[in-house]
Amino acid sequence: MNDGPSISYDEFRKACAKHRPSELLPFLGRYSAETHGLGGLKSEQLRTLPPWNFATVARECLLWGKDIPGYRVNQRAVARLFNMLRDVTQYEHDPTLAEIVTPVMHDQFPYQGNPYTDMGRAIAILATGWDEFPEWDWTPVFGMSLPQMVRATWVLQGLASMRGRIDLERTWDARIGEELAPREDLERALAYLTRTPEQHRANAVKAGVLRETAGQYDFNPLRSHPLVDFGPGTGIVAPEPRLVWHAISMQNLYYVGPTVFGATEFHEQLGRRIESYVGRQLRLIDGADLMGEVSLDAQNKMSIDWFLVLPDLIVLIECKSARLNAKALAGDTGDMIRTTEIHLAKARRQIDATARKVLQRDQRVRFLPDDDRPIVGIIIVAEAIWLANSGVPEYGSQGETPTMVLSLAELEGLVCLPTAELSSRLATTFTSEERRGWSFTQAFGPGLHAQNNLILGKPGPARSSSTRATKASTPGRY
Known part of the structure; x- marks a missing residue:
């Protein structure tokens, strides 16, 4: 205010x-x-x-x-x-x-993200094939593969950041094609990222925001297509150059995928891909024990997705391809509450149900160590939900088990730490009730450097011979 x-x-x-x-x-x-x-x-x-x-x-x-x-x-x-x-x-x-705070955070914080890790994550989850997941072909969207699109967009981001516009005729250098991306890839990427003013307005009409009652935090067509073609004389303009790399982030491609792969298939497979991707990340923790979900009762009610055993604690991890919809991002209370109930509240209940079985020494979780290590919960969401841990009514309250919400970006930095440091600092973070109400990055402190992540550095299946992973129920997950 x-x-x-x-x-x-x-x-x-x-x-x-x-x-x-x-x-x-x-x-x-x-x-x-x-x-x-x-x-x-x-x-x-x-x-x-x-x-x-x-x-x-x-x-x-x-x-x-x-x-x-x-x-x-x-x-x-x-x-x-x-x-x-x-x-x-x-x-x-x-x-x-x-x-007040939800739309401000989700409008501003993405600009302070890391384009390298954001693009690497998009490739690793939305393009790379591993285990039971085939490689997703994005050629119908970009005219080339997603990794090619990422490289081309990276070059265009650099050009836009120098002058606020892109003119390949004037700036092209053969060394760009040799070292970064071919000219034809840049032209295809430019065609995808660019719209005329009339096309931008048409997209705004389709999204329902070309109206006088539209607010500051409603859909911005520049987020999906950040370049504007005003015709001869002005060239291709980037009104805010940092939006160029945002255009091919998971946040944007989430809305493009259903048109290519079918809405039902895309959303169902994306959820399973994210769950499996979290497992691949967790296996980067040297020497940790990792087990997958198990049935908790005769009705085949399933546990959380991953059990992670660290020296100082047992972590119950539930994955959700959760994101706030457009209305929630704009500050609509009802949509915030609905998202919380569908994703966060359900995940907290799953963690509590599993934690009770662990505390009861139930035979279904007998693979866990039988000692007094604290049990905590982590909910992994595809995109940051900045107030998820805050305890404000719209985002729900804690359950029986101390639990925090992390984004994939935070997880990617967490797994890069040495195991002993990760375990002790995580235990300290969960010990403080006050800290559990902060965002995870703020509560955990410095050191979450995702640019060192092996999966993001070279997208593809993670391989770590020193991390022990036990198959629990789902063949082929590993």
Whole structure:
């Protein structure tokens, strides 16, 4: 909430629309490239010229601006729009904490992610074949394989980050083709990532956000297709260059996959792929014992997905291909609660049911050590749900077993630690009730360096001869 003068989002939108898109968006691209470049985001830049502001201003001008002479475009004009966005009042009622914080976190935090690990994860889960999972062919979408698309997008991201636009005719160098990606791959990737202003507006209509009541955190067509073709003279513009690599993240491809592989098949296999991928990651922990799910009763009620035995504790791990839908991401309380019940609350109940069997020394879990090691739960979700551990009502409460929610990105960093350090620090984290209410990265502390992850470095089946994995119930999982 702002202490200064407040305005409606519609007032901000109308201010953006007074600028000509073919002038403001190229300026935004250049300005963002000059500010952020190819390096990481600095705290001062995040405070004064955050990339999410560039994306929001670009969206409103693109969707509502007219291709007629408009207000002058310069840094002062952009600063005015950014200041207006800061002063927008989002709510007509007294909002809850979750309503305020959920959309802000999910709008801003992805920009601070790691493009290398995000792209590696997309390849490892959505393209690579392993065990019972065939390689997924994304050629119908990109005109090439997903690994080729990732390499090409990486190059385009670099070009966009230098100038805020992409012109292959002027910037092409044969060394790019020799060392990074062939010219034809770049052209195919460019075609996929680019839309005309008219096509962007059509996508907004299809998503239901080209309306005056649409809010700041509703769908932005630049997130799926971050480049804009204004025709001869302006070239291909990247209004916010950091959106280029986001376009082929798992978050975006989740909505593309059903059109290629069929909705039912895609979603069902994605859930199983994520569960198996978590197992592959856990097997990177040197010397740990890892077992898969088992039946808990005569009715064949299944346990959690993975049992991980560490020197200091036993970890019960449940995997969910959970993500907040568009309405929840925009702060809709009802959708947050529904997502929590479907995914997080169910996972907590599964962990509790399994933990009771372990504490009872049930024969179905007799493969676990019979000692006094603490039992904790971890829920792995495909994408970060930033308030999942907070205890705010919309995200549910703790069950009987101390449990935390981790994203795949956090897991990928966790498994890179030496086993003794991982075990002791994890035990310390779960010991603190206060810390269990934080995001896992904040609670665990420094050292989660996923760029060292062997699976992300070379996508494919993990191999670790020193990690002991016992098949529990599902043939071929390993």
